[in-house]
Amino acid sequence: MGEMNKELSDWQQCFEERITYELEQQGHQDAAHDLSHVRRVWQHCQTINEQDNFQVEPLVLLAAAYFHDIVNVPKDSKDRAQASRLAAERAVEILRSLNFPAEHLNEIGGAIQSHSYSANLTPESDAAKIVQDADRLEALGALGIARLFYVAGQMNSQLFAAEDPWAKNRQLNDKQYALDHFYVKLFNIEKTMQTNTGRQRAEELSEQMQGFLNQFKKEIS
Numbered sequence: 001m002g003e004m005n006k007e008l009s010d011w012q013q014c015f016e017e018r019i020t021y022e023l024e025q026q027g028h029q030d031a032a033h034d035l036s037h038v039r040r041v042w043q044h045c046q047t048i049n050e051q052d053n054f055q056v057e058p059l060v061l062l063a064a065a066y067f068h069d070i071v072n073v074p075k076d077s078k079d080r081a082q083a084s085r086l087a088a089e090r091a092v093e094i095l096r097s098l099n100f101p102a103e104h105l106n107e108i109g110g111a112i113q114s115h116s117y118s119a120n121l122t123p124e125s126d127a128a129k130i131v132q133d134a135d136r137l138e139a140l141g142a143l144g145i146a147r148l149f150y151v152a153g154q155m156n157s158q159l160f161a162a163e164d165p166w167a168k169n170r171q172l173n174d175k176q177y178a179l180d181h182f183y184v185k186l187f188n189i190e191k192t193m194q195t196n197t198g199r200q201r202a203e204e205l206s207e208q209m210q211g212f213l214n215q216f217k218k219e220i221s
Contacts, residue, residue: 044134133198141205
């Protein structure tokens with residue numbers, strides 16, 4: 001166990017250095033998908049793997065968590081649905097260059113490719129289920145709200161439709177109004193969760209978001 005933990009620690013340090021380099025090369029300015037994000041996804045992966053009694057190799061989860069956003073396509077790009085496929089291809093390429101154990105590459109690539117909400121892919125392995133749930137938990141709760149409004153600012157979206165905030169007489173449009181994103185995506189995430197631990201946590205975090213919206217409604221009424 002000591003050797004495995006040491007190996008994981010060594011790989012994690014290696015991944016952090018490589019991701020930092022990659023983000024610098026990309027001129028990365030997206031704080032919603034930075035190094036702290038992938039660290040939290042890795043923590044979620046470990047929790048789900050343990051609490052749901054999966055037997056997924058931790059090294060697989062570590063690599064998938066750290067490189068799942070290595071190619072970051074803007075939310076409002078027409079190519080957004082291709083982001084996870086591109087990330088999977090780039091992740092495998094990087095891992096090969098790092099002499100990462102080749103027997104894990106297909107599993108890691110599959111987990112990365114199916115993690116994205118935009119891609120709308122069903123995870124086919126336990127690793128893919130864990131990574132998908134771990135990443136989606138980041139979109140919920142107080143942190144999810146913070147990330148939502150941060151990304152909305154990047155997209156120059158309005159906070160809400162002043163004349164019809166709750167879309168009673170219009171179509172939802174989360175590219176134009178940040179508030180709409182709760183109903184276009186965030187409150188649907190709970191139904192997509194693949195693991196028991198992920199589903200339970202998603203329910204809790206969705207309730208917290210509803211509490212925020214209840215207060216929000218009072219303040220803009």
